Amino acid sequence: xxxxFFKRVGRGCVSVVIAVSIIMVLLFYAMDxxxxxSEDEQYAKLANNQKISYMYTTWEKYGYLDLISYNDYLNELxxxxxxxxxxxxxxxxxxxxxxxxxxxxxxxxxxxxxxxxENGYTVKRLDxxxxxxxxxxxxxxxxxxxxxxxPVHERVWDFFSSLLTFDDINYVEExxxxxxxxxxxxxxxxxxxxxxxxxxxNGTLHKYLLYFDxxxxxxxxxxxxxxxxxxFSVNKGVDVFQTMTQRQGTYVPTTTYYPTGLVxxxxxxxxxxxxxxxxxELNLVLADRYTDDYTNINxxxxxxxxxxxxxxxxxxxxxxxxxxxxxxxxxxxKKKDTWVDNLGNAYVIFMxxxxxxxxxxxxxxxxxxxxxxxxxxxxNPTVLMYITPVVASLxxxxxxxxKWMRRYMVDQMNSDYVKFARAxxxxxxxxxxxxxxxxxxxxxxxxxxxxxxxALSGSIMMERIYTIPGVGGLLVEAIGAYDNQVIVGxxxxxxVLSIISAVLGDITMAIMDPRISFTTKAR
Amino acid sequence: xxxxxxxxxxxxxxxxxxxxxxxxxxxxxxAVEKIVAPRYSYWRSVGRVFFSKKSNILVIAMMVLILVxxxxxxxFTGYDKFENIMDPLSKHLTPAAAIEKYGFHIKWIFGTGESxxxxxxxxxxxxxISISLAILCTIINFSIGIMIGALWGFSKKVDIIMNEIxxxxxxxPGTLVTSVLxxxxxxxxxxxxxxxxxxxxxxxxxxxxxxxxxIRDREYNLASKCLxxxxxxxxxxxxxxxxxxxxxxxxxxxxxxxxxxxxxLSYIGLGISDxxxxxxxxxxxxxxxTPGWGWEFWCPVMLSAFISIVxxxxxxxxxxxxxxxTHML
Numbered sequence: 001x002x003x004x005f006f007k008r009v010g011r012g013c014v015s016v017v018i019a020v021s022i023i024m025v026l027l028f029y030a031m032d033x034x035x036x037x038s039e040d041e042q043y044a045k046l047a048n049n050q051k052i053s054y055m056y057t058t059w060e061k062y063g064y065l066d067l068i069s070y071n072d073y074l075n076e077l078x079x080x081x082x083x084x085x086x087x088x089x090x091x092x093x094x095x096x097x098x099x100x101x102x103x104x105x106x107x108x109x110x111x112x113x114x115x116x117x118e119n120g121y122t123v124k125r126l127d128x129x130x131x132x133x134x135x136x137x138x139x140x141x142x143x144x145x146x147x148x149x150x151p152v153h154e155r156v157w158d159f160f161s162s163l164l165t166f167d168d169i170n171y172v173e174e175x176x177x178x179x180x181x182x183x184x185x186x187x188x189x190x191x192x193x194x195x196x197x198x199x200x201x202n203g204t205l206h207k208y209l210l211y212f213d214x215x216x217x218x219x220x221x222x223x224x225x226x227x228x229x230x231x232f233s234v235n236k237g238v239d240v241f242q243t244m245t246q247r248q249g250t251y252v253p254t255t256t257y258y259p260t261g262l263v264x265x266x267x268x269x270x271x272x273x274x275x276x277x278x279x280x281e282l283n284l285v286l287a288d289r290y291t292d293d294y295t296n297i298n299x300x301x302x303x304x305x306x307x308x309x310x311x312x313x314x315x316x317x318x319x320x321x322x323x324x325x326x327x328x329x330x331x332x333x334k335k336k337d338t339w340v341d342n343l344g345n346a347y348v349i350f351m352x353x354x355x356x357x358x359x360x361x362x363x364x365x366x367x368x369x370x371x372x373x374x375x376x377x378x379x380n381p382t383v384l385m386y387i388t389p390v391v392a393s394l395x396x397x398x399x400x401x402x403k404w405m406r407r408y409m410v411d412q413m414n415s416d417y418v419k420f421a422r423a424x425x426x427x428x429x430x431x432x433x434x435x436x437x438x439x440x441x442x443x444x445x446x447x448x449x450x451x452x453x454x455a456l457s458g459s460i461m462m463e464r465i466y467t468i469p470g471v472g473g474l475l476v477e478a479i480g481a482y483d484n485q486v487i488v489g490x491x492x493x494x495x496v497l498s499i500i501s502a503v504l505g506d507i508t509m510a511i512m513d514p515r516i517s518f519t520t521k522a523r
Numbered sequence: 524x525x526x527x528x529x530x531x532x533x534x535x536x537x538x539x540x541x542x543x544x545x546x547x548x549x550x551x552x553x554a555v556e557k558i559v560a561p562r563y564s565y566w567r568s569v570g571r572v573f574f575s576k577k578s579n580i581l582v583i584a585m586m587v588l589i590l591v592x593x594x595x596x597x598x599f600t601g602y603d604k605f606e607n608i609m610d611p612l613s614k615h616l617t618p619a620a621a622i623e624k625y626g627f628h629i630k631w632i633f634g635t636g637e638s639x640x641x642x643x644x645x646x647x648x649x650x651x652i653s654i655s656l657a658i659l660c661t662i663i664n665f666s667i668g669i670m671i672g673a674l675w676g677f678s679k680k681v682d683i684i685m686n687e688i689x690x691x692x693x694x695x696p697g698t699l700v701t702s703v704l705x706x707x708x709x710x711x712x713x714x715x716x717x718x719x720x721x722x723x724x725x726x727x728x729x730x731x732x733x734x735x736x737x738i739r740d741r742e743y744n745l746a747s748k749c750l751x752x753x754x755x756x757x758x759x760x761x762x763x764x765x766x767x768x769x770x771x772x773x774x775x776x777x778x779x780x781x782x783x784x785x786x787x788l789s790y791i792g793l794g795i796s797d798x799x800x801x802x803x804x805x806x807x808x809x810x811x812x813t814p815g816w817g818w819e820f821w822c823p824v825m826l827s828a829f830i831s832i833v834x835x836x837x838x839x840x841x842x843x844x845x846x847x848x849t850h851m852l
Binding site for chain 1: 687690691692693695696698699700702703704706707708776779782783786787790791792793801804811812820824825827828831832834835836839
């Protein structure tokens, strides 16, 4: 049994890796790279050479290519000790065109070009763009850099190898004093008097490595972080997983105890502090509040995370699906070939045939008519706003449950053991409850873990139609904005969820039905 | 009565011998083998069963109506989205207002859209692409699916490889694959067909495989195999007829599915630039909540629902009729 599941999980992982790799190849290599800037405001503002330079630096940041500019190359030489800073500054500037390069710099530029050629980099030289004969146009300064596209296998490897990042005390490169972890019973973020165990780090990326707070699941850790890819446009610079799990909405100011002893009403969540080198020197407010450079913090917000909304709606819908679908399916099977059965069948056919887009809108229109809220608003949340999306997704899934439950019940009703039980003189109720239902429910339970786990992924269309701030909507948003990292991250997330649910489904079925065993060869 | 019969059999009065009276009939080896039974033609029986139900005639009439309006009507009227673009008074008209403005014509019975175009014409023009897409995807997916599914069911080696391939594909949601493909290649009709077919066949092939495995080892096939029938003949003559009803039912389920996914892709902004039913819904979204503009939104929604249901019902009834077990008189 155990062996079977390990094998199954292993295979699932391999298949997800392959599938995600294919998606990565499609997105990063088959798609036009410039499309990612379609929603970028900064890109739209830039002009001339600066725009091109911005494109290349962005591509480097998001792993498309490796960039080495002439300046980087010179800096490398300085670091190696082949020249000093002062000498470097004399040769660092290039001319408006290749012919106009300063004489002193020419041999070094040539050396740079040779170096690039040797290592397979493609050199890009941008001549200065002139506004008139004397003045250089905005963003038109001459540029010299070289790039090499990241090979597919390297990119895929980078993605999977950096999925889990472990924080360690040597993360910070600057001198930060004594590195190490300290354990305290009294969390300083609560003023140091409230009992709340925490582990604090110095030299690590996160200041708080383990802490308690008021948000589910109440105890949090920062030792290991899941990184699915950094968003480019949907939630710029933030990891996909964090985008899915972090709270959203408006800020909630609370009494905050800053490390310097300052107490203020602020939405700052001190537990999320990340190291930001030199931040206190640049910002007086930060200097006033913090004693070290762990100043990059998130804010307390009043609404739950994307994943929470997706999950809660899908789970409610699934709960009611089973609650309604199972009895209705049983009723249809019991009253087979009567008007009840026909009505149920008509409903099932209607739900299968009609495009979901159509009936989601029908529900929306009906909800508007009877005065239910159809827009999911985080500003004034009510319980009522859950009703329409839950009912809408319930309507179609109930049809599926009814269809299958009826089918399984009818199949079981015609089997020999039922006839035998009847011949034995068991009551109809006993036959139904103890024999038929028990057997008919087995295939249904197989789908149960799938329903629960997949609830985390939300529904793409429903979340868009009812403007639910959930995970499904995130994918649509990412597709609309060409945010490829997010698409890949969400794809991996979906893939992993489907493996887990498939394996859990097998386990549930094996528990429910003692006849099923995965140890012997089935075929 | 009995007396006349007695008389008939009494041949003594003729005075002829048995040899003169009777002649031995020649024995025909071929005729011995002939079984006298009503002629059975599979497709004729399918037609008979299908049309014996009154509701099926209604459904098929509706399908013909849809196809006529989808493929023939637009060639007569010609759809021009911008025919009334210069006339600001022609926009977002209700049916009554449009008929009042332009006089009664079938074109105006659903009012006008955001650029003064006829909603009725737009509907049929859009459904042409949606229905073509659904039919084309169904044909491609089922051709590939049936062929691979048959191989998959018959060969143990293919089974092992295909199961692994299916595991890879099944772990990624189909909508994700389709959206990514449409995103990567520019969205047009060919891309949409490609994106829906790239992974669409695998589910069909898997169902076919399961059916093949169930039927493959039945006694009659075992007997056929012992008599030396080739695998190809077993597949095409013994198994395929058994599965026609299954395949037709599955097609009935998938046709509305493709119309739905096209609508979905258009809705999330990945549809093709040309007018489709999904695109009409997408474009008319703001009209849904605006009083008086409802027609231009609800018409494409309702039409796609109507087309889907009709196609589904035709397929279901055809699937029932294609099952040889319903052919008994």
